[in-house]
Amino acid sequence: MIFVENEGNTDPRLNLALEEYIARKFNTDHDYLLFYINEPSIIIGRNQITIEEVNQEYIEDNNIHVVRRVSGGGAVYHDHGNLNFSFINMHDVTKLHNFKEFTRPVVDVLKELGLDAEMIGRNDILVKGKKISGAAQFSTGKRMISHGTLLFDTDLGEVANALNVKMSKIESKGHKSVRSRVANISEFLQQKISIQDFRELLLKGLYAEDEAFETYHLTPEEWKGVQELKAEKYDTWDWNYGRAPKFNVKRNKRFVVGELDVRILVEHGLIEDLKIYGDFFGKDSVTELEGKLEGLPYDKPSIENALETVDLSNYFGAIDKEEFIEFLYGADEGH
Incomplete structure (x- = not known):
């Protein structure tokens, strides 16, 4: 594996562009690892409605970046x-959605530091x-990005301030607040260290696990190519919002x-x-998937027919097709 040095950049738009550039442009004969630390920012999931996820007034008042990621x-x-980590490997269907597979080296290093870390649920380390x-993960079809966050010494109070945390998420977790569910790694360490020290300890552990590990x-x-991708994509309002x-x-x-939110414009029954x-x-x-449904009559038989041969797991993971169709078109006060 090759560790790619981001040279201490903390601009989230640049770091996300670097991550995608590596996945699309670097030699596919190698696996890559990237670490980066971002300035205060909200990183939006690929399929989310930005304006409904952020506290816009707060982030503007506090100069917090808002950037959409590809995953x-x-x-x-x-x-x-x-501290953010990103493993970039060849696409492997057996590793898709297999978060335990790619977070295992990180969990192992955390355990060596004395933390009783374990992968729980679909994508969390506790x-x-x-x-x-x-x-989270993203696949180009040829390469996979498997990346995650490591809360080391984050201002957890800002999580609730900057995000609009939906009640459905709070209810599904069985907790009353974001702060009650999350913690910083530094809280569990016996010896106080900086985030840079923590980064080096992680790297040392990963190097020890792979003799061929090198830095690039x-x-x-x-870098010019990364800057161009940043300007064309990650700097734009159209991508981020x-x-x-x-x-x-x-x-x-x-x-x-996970949570699904659908918006449908129906005109003249279509x-x-x-x-x-x-x-x-x-x-x-x-x-x-959206393209397969647009232009159809907005009725259940048409939707069922359009989705008959469609494997919805490619878009959402393991989801029941009948339940999904009922979600798109069923008795509902919003219809």
């Missing part, structure tokens, strides 16, 4: 006390029942795979526009 899952808060890390520094030409569609049908439901949002994880873009 699914929910919105997360980053600051200088949060210590003594407290979440200290969340993870990007060339000026490669986008335009939520006009709609006259709105539905929201929490499934086993689905003119349909957008699916949420904190779910999927291999394929839901834009592809």
